[in-house]
Every structure is written in C-alpha cells, then in structure tokens.
Amino acid sequence: MQIPTQARAVVIGGGVVGCSVAYHLAKLGWHDVVLLERKQFSCGTTWHAAGLMPRLRPTETMTKLAQYGHELYQRLEKETGIDIGYKKRGSIALALTQERLEELRRSVSAAKAFGVPAEERSPTSIASLYPGLRTDDIAGAIWLPEDAQVDPVNVTLALAKAARDGGATLLEGVKVTAIHHNNGCITGVMTNQGPISCECVVNAAGMWARTVGELAGVAVPLHACEHFYIVTEPIDEVGELPMLRVPDEWSYYKEDAGKILLGAFEPDAKPWGMKGIPENFSFESLPEDYAHFEPVLEKALARLPMLEKAGIQLFFNGPESFTPDDRFLLGEAPELKNFYVAAGFNSVGIQSAGGAGMMLAEWMVDGRPQLDATELDIARMMPFQRNCRYLRERVSETLGLLYADHFPYRQFATARGVRRSPLHTQLAVRGACFGELAGWERANWFLSADELRVGKKPAYEYSWQRQNWFARQAAEHHAVRNGVALFDLSSFGKIRVSGVDAEAVLQRIAANDVALPVGRIAYTPFLNVDGGVESDVTVARISYDEFLVVTPAATVRRDMAWIQQQTPPQAQCMVMDTTVMEAVILVTGPAARDFLSLSIAQPLDDTFPFGTTQEVEIGHTVVRAHRVSFAGELGWELYVSVDMAAHVFETLTEKAPTEAMWCGMHALDSCRLEKGFRHFGHDVCGRDHVLEAGLGFAVSVDKASTALGDFIGKDAVIKKRETGLTRRLMQFKLRDSQPLLYHNEPILRDDEVAGYITSGNYGHHLGAAIGLGYVRCGCNETATELLSSAYEIEIAGKRFVAEASLRPLYDPSGLRMRA
Structure with missing residues (x-):
C-alpha cells in the first residue's frame, strides 16, 4: 500500500500504546491519522509482555487509567470479534514482613478511596485461593478480585482493527527517518517510502522512543532493561489460578493453560541497549542468564513447591523501557509544539495502554485531558536526563523499585549528585542528609551537633512508622516556629x-x-x-x-x-x-528580623512590608530580598547570584547566634501543612478548580482586561461561583498523636468515604499528623454544615478521629507572617 502524503497526525510505533493512540484519535473524530510501524505490530516489547491487568495503582489518575483499560479491552473484544484473552482471575499480594504488610494495608485503604475492591485475607484464606502455595511464613496478604489478564498481541491487533474501522491508516514496514519542524512546530516526517506532511507527531516508539525524540530535538529519557521470566511445562494439578505477587521475593506468577509464568523485578537490573537498539530487532529475545535469575527461582521453588517437578518450557529474557522515576512519559514535548510522546511504560504498558491512549488523544484534540496528567507529563523531565550514562545507572534501580518496599520519602540511590546548589558543600559539612528532586540534591534534614561530633553519617532508615530523622525534623520545625531557621531554596x-x-x-x-x-x-x-x-x-x-x-x-x-x-x-x-543563575537562602521564624539585622544595614521594619522585594546589602555584595513565606512565619528569601552565594552564606553564618538552625525540606513541608499551604501536584493540579481548592482569595475576577483579553479561566470561576462547589479542600488534624499521614488515606464523613488525603505530614507544633484532602459536598452546602459532620481518616485499615477545618489550623489570620 502506498503511504499517504498528508495526514493530521502521524503516530510512530505499532505496539499496544501506538495502536491505542490511533484508535482513540479516530474515536474522537480524527480520521486522517496514519500509524507507521517500522517492522510488524507488537514486535518490540508488546509481544512478550505478561499481560497482567491490576486495577489498583499508586495514584488516583493511574488507577483510573487502569480501570478504563479493563472496560476498553472487554468492549474491544465485542467490537472487533478478536479474542483478547480477557480473564478476570483476581490477584493476590503477599507480605513477608510487617513493614510490607503495613504497605499492603495502606493500599487496601487507598483502594476504598479510589473505588477498587480490595481486602486483607488470612493465610488460610489465601491457601484456599491458591492451592499448593506456601503460606505458613507470610505476615499477611491482600486479595483484589477484579484484576485480570489478557493476551497482549491480540489486544494490539484488536486496537489496530478498531482504529482502521474508525478511519485511521495503519502501515507496517515503514520507518520514520526524519522529523521536520519549522518555527518550533511540527510540519511533517520523512520515511523510507517518502515524506508525509502533518500537523502532529506522536512518538510511541517504545524502546526506540529516545532515538525518535533525537530526530526531533526532543529529550525522551528512557532506557531498556532486561526483563526475565520462565514458563513451565503444563502441571497436572494446576487449575485456574489468580495472579500472584510476592514482592519481598521480587516475583510474580501467572497461570495460563495449566502452565506457570514466573517473572521477576529483581533489585539490581541489567540495562540493555547502551549503544542503541539494533536496527533489525523484531520479535527477538536476549541471551539467557540463569545465574541472574537463579535467586528468584530458588525462592519461587520454596514458595510454590509444585514447580520443583515441572520442567521449564521457556526461559525468556526480553527488553522493556524504563524511565528515571518509574512513571511513563506522556504529553506534548516542551521543546516542540505538536510533538507528543507516549513511551517509557516501566512494565505496565498493557494495563496502562488503553487509558494512556485515551488521555493523549484527549490532550491532542481538546488541548488537555480530562484526568490530571501532572505526574505523567513529559515536561517534568529535565534536559540532562537524556544522558545515556545517567539513564543506564538509574534504570538499573528503577526496575527493582517496582517491587521494593514503597516507603514514604524513599530516595533514589543511583545517578545522584548531578545538580548541586552552590551551598551544597557547606550544608554537607553541617550534616545535611540530601534527597533528590528533578536532579537537584536538596537538604532534607540535618544531623544534630552531637551526632556530628561523634562522626555519624546522615542516612535514611526507612519505615512506615517514625523514621530515624523524625526527631531532627521536630527540632527543625520548632526552630521555624520559635526561633530562626535557614533553608537553602536554590532549587526553586x-x-x-x-x-x-x-x-x-x-x-x-x-x-x-x-x-x-x-x-x-x-x-x-x-x-x-x-x-x-x-x-x-x-x-x-x-x-x-x-x-x-x-x-x-x-x-x-x-x-x-x-x-x-x-x-x-x-x-x-x-x-x-x-x-x-541565583541561589536562594530563606531566613524565617519569629527571630528572623533580629537575625538578619546583624548582617543587613537597611531597615527590616514596616518600611519592608510583607509581599514586597528590595535590594539589601549583605557583606560585600547586594542581594534581592523577598518578604514572603511558605512556612507561615516572618521571613525573607535572599536571592543572590551564584558566584556570590558562598560569601553571603559565610557572612550570615559568622553572625549566626547559636539558636539559628539550618533546616531541611521535610521541616519546611511539615510547617506549610500546619499552615494549610497547598503543594502543587499533590493538593492542587489541573483538574482541581481553584475555588474548590480554597484559593479564591488569589483570584482577581475584577481586574482590568488587557489588550490580550481576560485572564484564562475567568468564565469558569464566575460560573463555579454561581453553581456552587461540589467538593472542598479541607485541613485535618488527627486527635491521636501517634498515627502518621502521608497521602491517599480515605477521609470518612459521617461514616462514608468522601475523599482522601492529598498530602500529609506531622505537625510538630500542633502535636499530631496533619493532612489536606478534598471532601465531596452539596452545591448549596454551607461551611457550617460541612464542618458539623464527624470526620475520620482510615490508615492501614484503622479509623482515627480527625478535626476538620476550612481555615489554617496554625495562625489562621496570618499575623505571624506579617509581624
């Protein structure tokens, strides 16, 4: 078939994700869509995927995408007549430790908030669900009855057929060799069979997506890793079994046609394709590595003894692509208009493809998707993350993190130290324990002076309970509230x-x-x-x-x-x-004015009011001071050019009284939560209406229009004020001082789930865990009615009474910031 010379959109890649994008674009009315596959459909990663379809994911958006995938695939089977092998078998997850059991229990609670059936089961119950499974050593388990499995190749073929039926053109054996753009916008592609002019390009090229991105000058940070599984010969006593995950043994099990597929997400993965993916790689596997897989197999033989007498029919090693943060890449590239990416699915491509295709198609057609895409948006990635060595080191860890304990505040261990504040060395000397965000090394907490004196090294000791830095966070938090604290905010x-x-x-x-x-x-x-x-x-x-x-x-x-x-x-x-270009030092706390006055000659009184910026002299230089607050206290942010940052640091430190304390991001977060300040990506995002988020005070509906028109969203704000709010962001404080809040804990209003915690931390000044979360309400419901209800927060299956507020629980009038 001759390729078309023009299209509205060209989709590059004929795996399950590319076919899903083409299908959904056609569904939304884009019929002049062309999908190009360099070899054959599903020939890269899709064909060897395990086909697992869990419904529960770590966030609400990811869970909704997975749930949509279930609905779509079942519908496709009826629409196309292609048997996709959809089998709703349910799934089991085992915990071998108390920490893992806490994680699983918290996931069951989150499932209630997300609308996914899930429950904790006893070892005896699990043994009846999975005959032959060893359960005498497990700490606990959960059961998810709605999970399923599918045939990945047939899902892809069904999507392709439905896309064609919707008017899209799908071609095999056509390779894109160049991507054309002009004035920062896509104009077309060149293929081995000629050019195609187009308005949009979708990079769904799987393992090749980084290379395809390079054709367009777009960074697509992903790297392939080897992924191992074995398939046994048929086992007589095996009937229809649910899927099984034993993350503490890095393994998952799937029964199909009387055989057992045993796969692994081992802690130390093997990156592959460091010099690029071979040109002719198609329906191929990688060399076997029994030694690498042997530790997983040994544990599996003890966990499921029936495997001992089963022959191995297939030892498989196939590559899959992983990203630096274990979340896939979706959306319009920030470097190039109308160049979209859907890649890097971290072994969840089959379960996510339906929802990801739907989300990206909405993004392209309507300008943005209906669901919040912040956590998946490719624009979160930094340009340096396309570096091959960085990716190779990082993905050796991210594959294993899929089955690692998902402790709160867990930090990546690989590819660290890439981006450093000009104050990094000075903070390290003072005992900073660094975390990483967007490549930045940021001080999260500091050792005490006594710990420094005895030579203790700052390091995380992870747990679902109070971690080893909890007391240090408390000390830093109290320094903010009662004295003076310094923060390095250069990464902002x-x-x-x-x-x-x-x-x-x-x-x-x-x-x-x-x-x-x-x-x-x-x-x-x-x-x-x-x-x-x-x-x-x-x-x-x-x-x-x-x-x-x-x-x-x-x-x-x-x-x-x-x-x-x-x-x-x-x-x-x-x-x-x-x-x-600028470092930033935050000086905050009720003693901040007195402290800064030791180094700044200019007055810091009423002539420097809250919400203003002035140039001030510190030492031998001039810095720009912003009087603002994210901690809820009197404070100034000092903006200084990078070359003079060390000088300003030394000047402040030389003048520092003993009560001045360097503090980390954990303390800043706990302080902002006490004050009820929102955190973008957790408490507010594109799906959260500004009025429901409680940010109406920061919206000026009456401000004058400019030559460019009214502000974006003005009509929606006015309309919401007329129609009323259907949910409101509230602040919660637990009455019990012991439990900890992180995120995704269900909020119960008068004994009914009404929302979930979007972010949580411990309020060391208020003396209990604090959280923010949206609560569903009636359009005409008053604040008094909302607050008159009884509230509880569920944590790992247990309910705790919570005090609810629509105003900040700490300093609601904001007098301390404006002191």
Missing part, C-alpha cells in the same frame, strides 16, 4: 518574563492581579479554561518590564512551557529559565 524554579508586553501576558495567564508597582509580589495560580490550577507560583515585579515567576523545582519546565504556550505570537515578551 525561577522564570524571568520580560518585555514591553510582559505585564499583559502575565495578566492574561495569572488569575491574580500582577499589574503591580515595582517591588511588589503576588501569589497567584495559573488556571486552565475550566478553572483548574495549572501552576501555583509567586510573581515579583522586578522592574517596569521584567517579572520573576518563582515555582517549585519539579515544575519549572512545565511552567515555562505553559507561559510560552499561552503567550500570543505577536506579544513582545521573552521567557527565560534563570533557576541556576
């Missing part, structure tokens, strides 16, 4: 927006009024057209035609892309990421 994103139209551009993008006098700072969300929160930032007016947008470290690329996408082509406005 800094975006300069400048030009004669900078004000008009930001007035259109920001919900708050940012047409400020020079030296003023505004807190503002950026909204989408539905009133959802796309960004949560502060905007400081540095000069007449220059603004500084300060944003979280993890979202700076995403926010840069958002500003650029919403800036009209004719606007005279330049956007630049200046994060690495």
Whole structure:
C-alpha cells in the first residue's frame, strides 16, 4: 500500500500504546491519522509482555487509567470479534514482613478511596485461593478480585482493527527517518517510502522512543532493561489460578493453560541497549542468564513447591523501557509544539495502554485531558536526563523499585549528585542528609551537633512508622516556629518574563492581579479554561518590564512551557529559565528580623512590608530580598547570584547566634501543612478548580482586561461561583498523636468515604499528623454544615478521629507572617 502524503497526525510505533493512540484519535473524530510501524505490530516489547491487568495503582489518575483499560479491552473484544484473552482471575499480594504488610494495608485503604475492591485475607484464606502455595511464613496478604489478564498481541491487533474501522491508516514496514519542524512546530516526517506532511507527531516508539525524540530535538529519557521470566511445562494439578505477587521475593506468577509464568523485578537490573537498539530487532529475545535469575527461582521453588517437578518450557529474557522515576512519559514535548510522546511504560504498558491512549488523544484534540496528567507529563523531565550514562545507572534501580518496599520519602540511590546548589558543600559539612528532586540534591534534614561530633553519617532508615530523622525534623520545625531557621531554596524554579508586553501576558495567564508597582509580589495560580490550577507560583515585579515567576523545582519546565504556550505570537515578551543563575537562602521564624539585622544595614521594619522585594546589602555584595513565606512565619528569601552565594552564606553564618538552625525540606513541608499551604501536584493540579481548592482569595475576577483579553479561566470561576462547589479542600488534624499521614488515606464523613488525603505530614507544633484532602459536598452546602459532620481518616485499615477545618489550623489570620 502506498503511504499517504498528508495526514493530521502521524503516530510512530505499532505496539499496544501506538495502536491505542490511533484508535482513540479516530474515536474522537480524527480520521486522517496514519500509524507507521517500522517492522510488524507488537514486535518490540508488546509481544512478550505478561499481560497482567491490576486495577489498583499508586495514584488516583493511574488507577483510573487502569480501570478504563479493563472496560476498553472487554468492549474491544465485542467490537472487533478478536479474542483478547480477557480473564478476570483476581490477584493476590503477599507480605513477608510487617513493614510490607503495613504497605499492603495502606493500599487496601487507598483502594476504598479510589473505588477498587480490595481486602486483607488470612493465610488460610489465601491457601484456599491458591492451592499448593506456601503460606505458613507470610505476615499477611491482600486479595483484589477484579484484576485480570489478557493476551497482549491480540489486544494490539484488536486496537489496530478498531482504529482502521474508525478511519485511521495503519502501515507496517515503514520507518520514520526524519522529523521536520519549522518555527518550533511540527510540519511533517520523512520515511523510507517518502515524506508525509502533518500537523502532529506522536512518538510511541517504545524502546526506540529516545532515538525518535533525537530526530526531533526532543529529550525522551528512557532506557531498556532486561526483563526475565520462565514458563513451565503444563502441571497436572494446576487449575485456574489468580495472579500472584510476592514482592519481598521480587516475583510474580501467572497461570495460563495449566502452565506457570514466573517473572521477576529483581533489585539490581541489567540495562540493555547502551549503544542503541539494533536496527533489525523484531520479535527477538536476549541471551539467557540463569545465574541472574537463579535467586528468584530458588525462592519461587520454596514458595510454590509444585514447580520443583515441572520442567521449564521457556526461559525468556526480553527488553522493556524504563524511565528515571518509574512513571511513563506522556504529553506534548516542551521543546516542540505538536510533538507528543507516549513511551517509557516501566512494565505496565498493557494495563496502562488503553487509558494512556485515551488521555493523549484527549490532550491532542481538546488541548488537555480530562484526568490530571501532572505526574505523567513529559515536561517534568529535565534536559540532562537524556544522558545515556545517567539513564543506564538509574534504570538499573528503577526496575527493582517496582517491587521494593514503597516507603514514604524513599530516595533514589543511583545517578545522584548531578545538580548541586552552590551551598551544597557547606550544608554537607553541617550534616545535611540530601534527597533528590528533578536532579537537584536538596537538604532534607540535618544531623544534630552531637551526632556530628561523634562522626555519624546522615542516612535514611526507612519505615512506615517514625523514621530515624523524625526527631531532627521536630527540632527543625520548632526552630521555624520559635526561633530562626535557614533553608537553602536554590532549587526553586525561577522564570524571568520580560518585555514591553510582559505585564499583559502575565495578566492574561495569572488569575491574580500582577499589574503591580515595582517591588511588589503576588501569589497567584495559573488556571486552565475550566478553572483548574495549572501552576501555583509567586510573581515579583522586578522592574517596569521584567517579572520573576518563582515555582517549585519539579515544575519549572512545565511552567515555562505553559507561559510560552499561552503567550500570543505577536506579544513582545521573552521567557527565560534563570533557576541556576541565583541561589536562594530563606531566613524565617519569629527571630528572623533580629537575625538578619546583624548582617543587613537597611531597615527590616514596616518600611519592608510583607509581599514586597528590595535590594539589601549583605557583606560585600547586594542581594534581592523577598518578604514572603511558605512556612507561615516572618521571613525573607535572599536571592543572590551564584558566584556570590558562598560569601553571603559565610557572612550570615559568622553572625549566626547559636539558636539559628539550618533546616531541611521535610521541616519546611511539615510547617506549610500546619499552615494549610497547598503543594502543587499533590493538593492542587489541573483538574482541581481553584475555588474548590480554597484559593479564591488569589483570584482577581475584577481586574482590568488587557489588550490580550481576560485572564484564562475567568468564565469558569464566575460560573463555579454561581453553581456552587461540589467538593472542598479541607485541613485535618488527627486527635491521636501517634498515627502518621502521608497521602491517599480515605477521609470518612459521617461514616462514608468522601475523599482522601492529598498530602500529609506531622505537625510538630500542633502535636499530631496533619493532612489536606478534598471532601465531596452539596452545591448549596454551607461551611457550617460541612464542618458539623464527624470526620475520620482510615490508615492501614484503622479509623482515627480527625478535626476538620476550612481555615489554617496554625495562625489562621496570618499575623505571624506579617509581624
């Protein structure tokens, strides 16, 4: 068949994900879609996938994508007549330790919030569900009755047939050799059979996605790893069995046609394809490595003794692609307009493909998906993460983390030390324990002076209970509340927006009024057209035609892309990421003014009010001080050029009284939660209406329109005020001082699940765990009615009474910040 010369969208890759994207684009009315597969459909990773279909995932969005996949695949079987092998067998997860059992129990609680059937089962019950399984040594187990398995190849063929039936063109044996773009926008592709002009390109090339990205100048950080499983010969006593996961033994089991497939996510994986994926790699496997798989097999023989007398029919080793953070890559590339990515599925491609295809198709057709895609958005990735050595080292860990204990605050151990603050060495000397975010090494907590004196090394000791740094976080938290604390916030994103139209551009993008006098700072969300929160930032007016947008470290690329996408082509406005140009030291606490006055000659009294910025002299240099607060206390952020950061650090430290304490990000997080401050990506995101998030105070509906029009989302804000709220973000404090909140714990209102905790931490000043979470409510329900209900939070199957509030539990009037 001759390839078309023109299309609305070209999808590169004929695996299950690419076929899903083509199918959903056709469903949404894009009939001139062309899918190109370099060899044959499913020939890369899809064909050797295990086909497991769990419904419960770590987040609500991922869970909804998995649930949609179940619905879609069953529907496809009826639509196309292709047997996809859908079998609802349920699944079991075993815990061999008390820590793992706590994790599983917390997942059962999360399942209630997400609407997924799940329950804890006794060892005796598990033995009856899975005859022959050794259960005498297990700590506990959970049962998920709705989980299923499918045939990956037939799912792909069914999606391909349905896409063709919907008008899409799907071609095998066509390789994309170049991707064309002009003025930062896609114009077409070149193939081994000629050019195709198009408006959009979707990179769904699986293991080849990084190479395809390079054709377009787009970073797609993923790397292949070897993935092992064996298939036994038929075993007479095996009947229809549920899927089984034993993460403490790194293994999963699937029964099919009387055989057992035993697969592994071993702690130390084997990266593959360091020099690129071979050109002719198609329906191929990698060399066997019995020695690597042997530890898994030994544990499996003890766990399921029937395997001892079963022959091995197949020892399989096939490559799959993994990303630096174990989440797949989805969405429009920040570097290139209309270049979309759907790749890096970390061994969950079959269960996720249906939902991912739906989400990306909505993104392309409607401008954004209905579900929140923040955690999956490729714009979260940093440019350096395409580095081959970095990826090779990191994915050796991320494969194993799929079955590792998912402890709260767990840090990656590989490929560390890439991005460092100019104050990194000074903080390390003072006992900082570093965590990593977006490649940045950030001080999360500090050793005490006594621990430093005896030579103790800062390191995490993970647990679901109070971890080894809990007491240090408490000390740092109290320093913020009662004295003076210093933080290195250099990793926070800094975006300069400048030009004669900078004000008009930001007035259109920001919900708050940012047409400020020079030296003023505004807190503002950026909204989408539905009133959802796309960004949560502060905007400081540095000069007449220059603004500084300060944003979280993890979202700076995403926010840069958002500003650029919403800036009209004719606007005279330049956007630049200046994060690495300035270090930031936060000095905060009730004694912050007295402390800074030792180093700053300028007055820090009423002439330097909250929400303003001024230049001040420290030592032999000039820095820009912002009087703002994310901890809920009096404080200043000191912005200093990187070359002078050490000098400012030394000047402050020389003047520091003994009660001044360097503090880490864990303490900052616990302080912001006591104050009820939202965290983007957890408490607010694109699906959360700004009014339901309790951020109406930062929306200026009455601000004047500019030549570029009203601010994005204004109509949605007005409409929501008229129709009423259907859920509200509330703050909770447990009455019991012992339990810990992290996220995803169900919120029960008058004994009914009404939401879940979006972020939690321990409020050391308030004396109990604190959490934020959305609670469903009636459109005409008053705050009094909402607060009159009885609230409980479920943690690992146990309920705890909670105090609920719509105002910050700590300093609700904000007097301490403005002192």
